[in-house]
Amino acid sequence: xxxxxxxxxxxxxxxxxxxxxxxxxxxxxxxxxxxxxxxxxxxxxxxxxxxxxxxxxxxxxxxxxxxxxxxxxxxxxxxxxxxxxxxxxxxxxxxxxxxxxxxxxxxxxxxxxxxxxxxxxxxxxxxxxxxxxxxxxxxxxxxxxxxxxxxxxxxxxxxxxxxxxxxxxxxxxxxxxxxxxxxxxxxxxxxxxxxxxxxxxxxxxxxxxxxxxxxxxxxxxxxxxxxxxxxxxxxxxxxxxxxxxxxxx
Ligand code: ADP
Ligand code: MG
Numbered sequence: 001x002x003x004x005x006x007x008x009x010x011x012x013x014x015x016x017x018x019x020x021x022x023x024x025x026x027x028x029x030x031x032x033x034x035x036x037x038x039x040x041x042x043x044x045x046x047x048x049x050x051x052x053x054x055x056x057x058x059x060x061x062x063x064x065x066x067x068x069x070x071x072x073x074x075x076x077x078x079x080x081x082x083x084x085x086x087x088x089x090x091x092x093x094x095x096x097x098x099x100x101x102x103x104x105x106x107x108x109x110x111x112x113x114x115x116x117x118x119x120x121x122x123x124x125x126x127x128x129x130x131x132x133x134x135x136x137x138x139x140x141x142x143x144x145x146x147x148x149x150x151x152x153x154x155x156x157x158x159x160x161x162x163x164x165x166x167x168x169x170x171x172x173x174x175x176x177x178x179x180x181x182x183x184x185x186x187x188x189x190x191x192x193x194x195x196x197x198x199x200x201x202x203x204x205x206x207x208x209x210x211x212x213x214x215x216x217x218x219x220x221x222x223x224x225x226x227x228x229x230x231x232x233x234x235x236x237x238x239x240x241x242x243x244x245x246x247x248x249x
Contacts (some may be wrong), residue, residue: 008066026227033195033196035202038203040221086162109164110164136194
């Protein structure tokens with residue numbers, strides 16, 4: 001509802017690399033259960049924003065409030081514990097382990113923060129891992145090594161791994177990059193249903209405008225580090241300022 005406090009509130013976020021102002025005074029909000037797309041041309045500052053929210057980069061300036069708590073400048077591990085999950089642009093699962101083992105390892109990591117003796121401990125997380133795989137539609141692939149999966153299925157394993165930490169906020173940097181057009185919709189629909197079921201807020205970057213317009217609740221647009229437009233997909237699609245940064249017209 002409109003009264004609920006935002007899950008994520010970013011205020012005046014800024015980061016420079018040398019002389020390049022990669023992110024410049026960016027502010028936006030994201031609510032639980034919402035799919036928010038962050039778009040903009042290459043070099044606009046999208047990944048830099050993500051990396052400040054997940055703790056990989058410390059902002060020069062600004063606040064990142066997660067349910068009211070400022071996480072700006074905290075360590076990645078602490079931010080992860082506070083409920084910020086992420087999937088990676090490049091498939092980051094362990095290829096020689098099975099689908100099930102990857103998810104079990106994520107469950108163990110949630111509790112202990114270390115991977116040692118995970119094979120022995122894994123047995124106790126088997127049911128929970130299988131339940132997660134069932135939710136993402138991969139239960140039948142549980143015992144296959146990740147290295148043998150199709151790319152789209154691998155991206156789905158990454159989603160299950162991210163969910164193992166029970167995130168409140170999920171960051172997805174180009175989740176459908178490299179996927180066949182037909183697979184993209186399926187991954188975003190799965191993301192949508194998991195977001196609704198679990199009340200997770202999702203912030204994602206995306207190159208395909210078709211995916212953005214079909215699956216985002218709201219869109220924010222960055223260009224040269226600044227937020228230049230914000231609104232529902234149908235309005236962003238017709239916004240001349242957005243067309244200009246993409247097509248220079
Ligand atoms: P996007 O993800 O929207 O393509 P980025 O956030 O990756 O954009 O980059 C924004 C700007 O910051 C670009 O000009 C990029 O070259 C620069 N940049 C990003 N990361 C670094 C870095 N680690 N060191 C120097 N410059 C960087
Ligand atoms: Mg990027």
